[in-house]
Amino acid sequence: MSDTYERLVALLAEGFGLEAGEIDPELTFSELEMDSLALVELGLAAQQEFGVPLADEDIQSGDSISQAAKTIEAKMASLS
Template identity: 55%
Template sequence: MSSTYDRLVNLLSQGFGVEAHEVGPEDTFTDMELDSLALVELTLATQEEFGISLSDDDLNPHHTMAEAAEVVDTKLVTATSS
């Protein structure tokens, strides 16, 4: 997987009690039992980690980890091309 994916898994394991070895690319945030507050906190942590801006809708409970990494990668490309 990408370094973005690995960094997201690291954020989850450090701040949300998710075991890194139990996270797969097709796991959703719902699968990992992250509630709406945890998802907001993850969004904020992701913004800080990657230096990007995310809206409330960019990461949602039904996103897989692979989709979340893709969203972040897209935001990184957009941020660097501005």
């Protein structure tokens, strides 16, 4: 997995009480039982971690962890 994915998993583990070993790349945020408030908080934490602007619609409950990492990577690439 990519560095972005690994850092995103670390954010989930540190900030949301999830076990890093239990997070699968294809799990969706809804399967992790993250509500809309948790997704907003994750978006804010990801913005700080990765230094990219994220809109609320960039990370959705139906997105997998790997999809979110790819979205963040695309945002970082567009800033380069």
